[in-house]
Amino acid sequence: xxxxxxxxxxxxxxxxxxxxxxxxxxxxxxxxxxxxxxxxxxxxxxxxxxxxxxxxxxxxxxxxxxxxxxxxxxxxxxxxxxxxxxxxxxxxxxxxxxxxxxxxxxxxxxxxxxxxxxxxxxxxxxxxxxxxxxxxxxxxxxxxxxxxxxxxxxxxxxxxxxxxxxxxxxxxxxxxxxxxxxxxxxxxxxxxxxxxxxxxxxxxxxxxxxxxxxxxxxxxxxxxxxxxxxxxxxxxxxxxxxxxxxxxxxxxxxxxxxxxxxxxxxxxxxxxxxxxxx
Numbered sequence: 609x610x611x612x613x614x615x616x617x618x619x620x621x622x623x624x625x626x627x628x629x630x631x632x633x634x635x636x637x638x639x640x641x642x643x644x645x646x647x648x649x650x651x652x653x654x655x656x657x658x659x660x661x662x663x664x665x666x667x668x669x670x671x672x673x674x675x676x677x678x679x680x681x682x683x684x685x686x687x688x689x690x691x692x693x694x695x696x697x698x699x700x701x702x703x704x705x706x707x708x709x710x711x712x713x714x715x716x717x718x719x720x721x722x723x724x725x726x727x728x729x730x731x732x733x734x735x736x737x738x739x740x741x742x743x744x745x746x747x748x749x750x751x752x753x754x755x756x757x758x759x760x761x762x763x764x765x766x767x768x769x770x771x772x773x774x775x776x777x778x779x780x781x782x783x784x785x786x787x788x789x790x791x792x793x794x795x796x797x798x799x800x801x802x803x804x805x806x807x808x809x810x811x812x813x814x815x816x817x818x819x820x821x822x823x824x825x826x827x828x829x830x831x832x833x834x835x836x837x838x839x840x841x842x843x844x845x846x847x848x849x850x851x852x853x854x855x856x857x858x859x860x861x862x863x864x865x866x867x868x869x870x871x872x873x874x875x876x877x878x879x880x881x882x883x884x885x886x
Contacts, residue, residue: 611698612873615817615848616760617773619664619704620800621657622780622832624825625649627788628843631797634805635820635845645852649844649859651824656833657780660823660861662711665689667865667880681707683715687877689865690731693771696874701734701763703756704775709737726767734763740777748781753800757807764814771872776800780826788838789828808847817848817871821864850886859885 625648629636638644652663652670658678659670665688670676673684690700690712702708706717713732714722717739725735736759740749753776760774779796786792804820811818822842826832832839844859846852850871853859863882870876870884 611693611696611770613817613848613871614770614815615772615819615868615871616764616811617771617868618804618818618820619661619773619775620779620804620820620822621775621777622783622824622826623797623822623842624788624827624838625841625843626838627793627797628822628845631794632801632804632843633798634801634808635843638808638847639845644845644847645855646846647844647853647855647857647859649821649842649861649864651840651842651861653835653840654833655824655835655840657777657823658707658711661705661707661775663861664823664864665708665712667862667882669862675711678707681710681715683713684711686879688712688731689771689773689868692869692874692877693872694731694733696872698770698872698874699733699767700731701736701760701767701769701772702732702775703736703760703763704738704773705777706737706739708732708773708775709735734767734769736763743781745785748778748785750776750778750781753778753803754806757803761807761810764811764816771868775823783826784830787828787830788826812847817846817850819847819864819868820845853885857885 662673662675666686743749782796821844827838866876866880867884
């Protein structure tokens with residue numbers, strides 16, 4: 609049976625809600641034109657990348673799935689978006705950091721085997737990954753976001769995936785290097801918005817609902833992980849036909865996984881206890 613819709617989740621790592629609303633003029637233009645809606649979304653705690661990645665896809669807090677830091681990596685045991693969509697007969701795709709492959713397909717990540725795979729019987733049907741090996745202040749080791757957006761588009765058009773996720777660390781890395789209140793960060797956000805704008809209309813024309821958000825925020829000093837609005841809160845843009853909550857509603861990151869499954873018409877597992885916001 610075909611799924612009831614198809615959806616792309618775009619995770620732009622480490623962007624506080626303030627910077628989305630200030631600098632992503634293309635996204636804001638879609639909202640102003642009535643073609644998209646935007647809410648504030650609050651991440652889980654700790655507001656660190658790895659724990660947030662696992663919570664985004666499982667709908668459970670880090671204290672339950674066990675990914676409590678970027679150094680704690682293993683195949684999570686809870687049902688997740690990839691596993692549930694694949695079991696329902698859907699095709700999934702991921703263009704992301706290698707952590708996502710480790711959390712939701714297999715651990716440890718093998719550079720030769722896992723950098724690119726097409727595996728019909730795996731939770732992630734089509735995977736294209738990068739590792740950022742050697743990452744540090746002097747070299748971000750991040751791919752061009754145009755390349756990542758183009759790769760996701762290739763998966764949609766070559767394989768007809770029903771659910772796809774794209775994850776880019778560019779802005780998170782820039783934030784750690786420069787903080788979030790500087791000329792360098794302003795320009796990085798503006799460039800990201802322009803790169804995304806080149807592909808978003810194509811995804812919509814191809815019939816995808818699209819969500820653009822972040823895993824967590826980041827402070828002006830380039831930190832995140834703790835309990836603070838700048839560290840936890842980000843924007844949540846939705847392009848689709850579902851009815852959503854009131855504009856001033858604060859969305860819970862743990863509700864993202866069951867919300868996506870509801871849009872796709874896939875049964876929500878009992879472990880995902882947060883109420884869908886669609």
